[in-house]
Each structure stands twice: as structure tokens, then as C-alpha cells.
Amino acid sequence: MPQRILIIEDEQAIADTLIYALGTEGYGTEHRLLGRDGLELVRADGVDLVVLDIGLPDMNGFDVCRELRRDSDVPVLFLTARTDEIDRIVGLELGADDYVVKPFSPREVAVRVRTILRRVGAGPRSAALGEGSFDIDGERRTIRYLGQPLDLTRYEYDLLSTMVASPGRVFSRAQLMQRVWAHPEHSLERTVDTHIKTLRAKLRAVSGECDPIRTHRGIGYSLQPAG
Numbered sequence: 255m256p257q258r259i260l261i262i263e264d265e266q267a268i269a270d271t272l273i274y275a276l277g278t279e280g281y282g283t284e285h286r287l288l289g290r291d292g293l294e295l296v297r298a299d300g301v302d303l304v305v306l307d308i309g310l311p312d313m314n315g316f317d318v319c320r321e322l323r324r325d326s327d328v329p330v331l332f333l334t335a336r337t338d339e340i341d342r343i344v345g346l347e348l349g350a351d352d353y354v355v356k357p358f359s360p361r362e363v364a365v366r367v368r369t370i371l372r373r374v375g376a377g378p379r380s381a382a383l384g385e386g387s388f389d390i391d392g393e394r395r396t397i398r399y400l401g402q403p404l405d406l407t408r409y410e411y412d413l414l415s416t417m418v419a420s421p422g423r424v425f426s427r428a429q430l431m432q433r434v435w436a437h438p439e440h441s442l443e444r445t446v447d448t449h450i451k452t453l454r455a456k457l458r459a460v461s462g463e464c465d466p467i468r469t470h471r472g473i474g475y476s477l478q479p480a481g
Contacts, residue, residue, distance in 0.1 A: 410453050421477050
């Protein structure tokens with residue numbers, strides 16, 4: 255089955271050009287004019303990627319993205335007429351994967367969609383750290399810790415799998431951003447700290463006695479080898 259792309263855009267003419275461009279690339283498309291309708295579709299049926307306009311009539315795209323990120327890590331590509339850097343940063347901080355500024359080429363959007371889906375679908379190879387503390391299934395993008403499956407967002411998965419693959423290696427925040435975020439130049443280093451904090455909480459929920467992620471003050475983070 256073709257991958258399904260949801261377009262949340264209130265301008266029908268723009269939506270039509272995107273539907274055509276994505277259709278020629280072999281994607282199936284769904285279109286919704288309102289943010290709430292788009293959220294309902296994602297929750298009910300699921301999609302592979304959301305193309306999301308920021309300026310919607312019922313709620314802005316930032317709020318739609320916040321709602322999505324409560325229970326979904328579906329990739330999001332923002333469409334925006336805003337050129338202010340702060341708006342782009344806010345969108346990426348909320349968990350968007352990329353953005354395109356209007357006016358844009360529908361072909362460019364199709365290329366960006368393909369790039370995002372390729373990146374998201376290509377997880378690291380299966381790996382394990384010390385006596386099976388972590389087991390990674392790269393194809394399914396899942397991680398088990400001490401035999402327990404972890405409920406991870408996409409960014410948490412990419413951060414943890416990156417460190418698991420190189421136990422003991424100290425990664426700077428900049429290195430982690432380069433490996434995990436699509437546009438690290440538009441993200442803030444505290445984003446890494448925030449995701450590490452949530453990762454630690456999820457690991458402690460499995461075993462409160464262990465904290466395998468080590469902080470190197472002024473540098474970054476590493477995953478301690480077992481034993």
C-alpha cells in the first residue's frame with residue numbers, strides 16, 4: 255500500500271497542487287481544511303506523514319503539532335508564510351521535522367516528504383549493550399530495557415539508540431543534535447537536555463536503581479557500559 259500523507263491546509267488551491275505533486279510520487283493523500291479534523295483522522299486511522307499549515311482558521315499549526323505530539327510521533331512538515339526565524343525555531347522545538355516557507359514549489363515539498371520518510375524509516379541496526387541491558391530492533395524502531403519495552407518518541411528513540419550503539423562514548427550536545435534532528439542549526443541545545451530528562455524518567459520507571467545515562471558537565475552525555 256502507498257504511504258499516506260495528510261495535508262492540513264485551508265487554501266484549497268494550495269492543497270490541490272500538493273495532492274497532485276505527492277500523487278505523482280506514488281503517495282496516497284488525505285486533505286483536511288481544519289486542524290481538528292486533521293487530528294481526528296490521525297487518531298482514527300493513522301498516517302505516515304502530516305503536511306501542516308501554520309495559519310489554519312480553527313487553530314494554529316503549532317497547537318495542532320502540540321496535540322499530535324501528545325500521543326504520536328508521526329513526522330510533520332510545516333507550511334508557513336512566516337519568515338521570522340523564531341517561528342521556525344518554535345515549530346522545530348515542538349517536534350516538527352522540516353518546514354517550507356510559502357510561496358514554495360510543490361515539487362520541493364514532495365522531495366522533502368520523501369527525504370523525511372526515508373530518514374524516519376532507516377533506524378540503526380539491532381544492537382545490544384552489555385548482557386542484554388538494551389535490545390534495539392532497528393526495523394521496528396523499538397527498544398527494550400532490561401527486557402521491558404520502552405514507550406519512546408521518535409527523538410527519544412534516536413537519541414538512545416545512538417548512545418547504545420557506542421557505549422562509553424561521550425557525545426556532545428551538538429553531535430547528538432546533528433545525528434537526531436533534521437535541522438540542528440535551528441534547534442537549541444536545551445532540547446537535547448529536555449529529551450535526555452524524559453529518557454531518564456522512562457528508564458527509571460523500569461529500574462529505579464539504575465541510571466545508565468551519564469552527564470558530562472559542560473560537554474554532553476554518554477551511556478555507561480554494563481558491568
